[in-house]
Amino acid sequence: MVDIADSLQCLFAASVTEQAESYRIEIPREEVEHGELDVGEFYRVGVLTHTAASSPSESPDAAPNAAPQEPQAPPVDEGEVREVTIETLGEEGDGIAKVERGYIVIVDGGQLGETVEVDIHAVRENVAFAEIVADDS
Template sequence: MTEQNGSYVIEIPRQEIEQGGISPGDLYRIGVLTHQSSSPRPTENENETRSSSRSDSDRQQGPPVNEGDTIEVTIETLGEQGDGIAKVERGYVIIVSGGQPGDTVLVEIENVRENVAFAEIISN
């Protein structure tokens, strides 16, 4: 977070937009968590260690679904393209072609990416 012209700006990593997690121009609500520390800000080496361990943990977890999986999901909303959007563990997004909000459907996962998976309905 940086101060610019009397306001504060929060930077969003480019990969979040490129991977479809968020879109420029859309409205988002964010929470800012603060903590007090008696020690000074981390040194460059400490930052590298924290960043490295966080990405190692993320890589080990990976997406909670695999291509070919069959799972039941509830469509929560519609995406910009009109496809259904469901969320599963850890808030992972599954885009369901033809899904409508409120539908609980059995889907087959066809394509898995780091932040999102694409699925087809196989049973209502």
């Protein structure tokens, strides 16, 4: 599994396109409008490779020049209650858990190493926000 730095601002899939004397990777509009990116700021960019199984253009059954697959929907829904384990802490002390496909859930008040039941209250393409469900016992 890939280690995710606490300073990660966004995570998305994109292709590289050629433009004049350079190459371009476009950031989806929603990452700026709903994320923590600011136009005109400088960011470090990491590039992760993919396996042939995750790339339709490299799959033996794929048609030549096939369009990339649409991104999968987040594996959680708003209002969903589920159990997660806090794997690390964010810069502001929030718990960070990962669920299916490495999808990140930020848990308000989560403590490192604890397994908690959370209520998902906001879902974005690459991250969800949750609160620990109150213990009535």
